[in-house]
Amino acid sequence: MHFEAEQVVTKKNKTVILRPASVDEAQALIDAMVDIAETSPYILMTAESFRKQTVEDEVKWIEKYANDPRSILILAEFEKKIVGILNFGTNKDPKTRHRGSLGISLHHSMRGEGLGELMFKKLLRELARVEDLLQIDLAMMGDNHQAYNLYKKVGFIEVGRTPLAYRQPDGSFCEDVQMVLPFSGKKSPKTSNGKI
Numbered sequence: 001m002h003f004e005a006e007q008v009v010t011k012k013n014k015t016v017i018l019r020p021a022s023v024d025e026a027q028a029l030i031d032a033m034v035d036i037a038e039t040s041p042y043i044l045m046t047a048e049s050f051r052k053q054t055v056e057d058e059v060k061w062i063e064k065y066a067n068d069p070r071s072i073l074i075l076a077e078f079e080k081k082i083v084g085i086l087n088f089g090t091n092k093d094p095k096t097r098h099r100g101s102l103g104i105s106l107h108h109s110m111r112g113e114g115l116g117e118l119m120f121k122k123l124l125r126e127l128a129r130v131e132d133l134l135q136i137d138l139a140m141m142g143d144n145h146q147a148y149n150l151y152k153k154v155g156f157i158e159v160g161r162t163p164l165a166y167r168q169p170d171g172s173f174c175e176d177v178q179m180v181l182p183f184s185g186k187k188s189p190k191t192s193n194g195k196i
């Protein structure tokens with residue numbers, strides 16, 4: 001999805017640009033994800049698997065978001081460096097295309113100053129253009145309290161937990177938490193039994 005870049009200011013008074021990704025920054029995007037995975041236990045992929053990603057694959061990944069009017073990839077840039085990545089895509093199957101899911105991760109130096117919320121607000125503004133989007137789904141590791149609080153703050157509701165969902169490198173397990181955000185699409189949702 002195409003969208004216009006926007007400037008936002010974090011709680012620590014840093015001016016950050018929220019903008020689309022360009023294909024010539026594929027390697028920078030891989031490097032940013034390596035850094036994020038190295039500094040957070042809550043990312044599903046490991047730093048090692050990000051390191052193995054090729055520039056060609058990353059270019060395809062960026063193009064997929066740029067060319068699909070129902071998907072969006074928002075980068076946060078601070079001092080010419082990628083410090084945040086938010087990707088959202090809608091489902092393709094006719095029975096689930098009213099739903100989408102997302103992932104968000106910030107560079108360790110930019111966590112805890114409200115940038116996640118600013119990126120979500122930008123996402124929700126841009127998603128208003130997506131026809132028939134009624135629900136945003138996400139899944140997260142149960143002990144990621146910062147992410148949980150952010151998601152609650154922007155309106156997500158917890159709908160379920162899967163025990164033993166993830167095993168960390170130290171051998172400990174944690175739950176998967178599923179959350180949804182009802183999205184005010186253009187049509188009012190109706191269930192098969194007629195109830196909303």
Ligand SMILES: CC(C)(COP(=O)(O)OP(=O)(O)OC[C@H]1O[C@@H](n2cnc3c(N)ncnc32)[C@H](O)[C@@H]1OP(=O)(O)O)[C@@H](O)C(=O)NCCC(=O)NCCS
Pocket residue numbers: 040042043104105106107110111112113114115116117139140141144145146147149150153
């Ligand atoms: C999770 C993440 C996206 C949150 O974005 P953020 O901008 O750092 O979020 P914030 O610091 O604004 O925190 C959101 C809320 O959680 C609260 N919070 C902050 N640190 C916390 C902590 N250690 N424990 C519990 N709550 C915390 C804050 O109080 C804040 O609410 P407030 O604005 O009302 O004070 C970001 O920290 C990140 O990328 N982390 C590493 C990767 C990751 O976990 N991605 C998500 C995978 S599901």
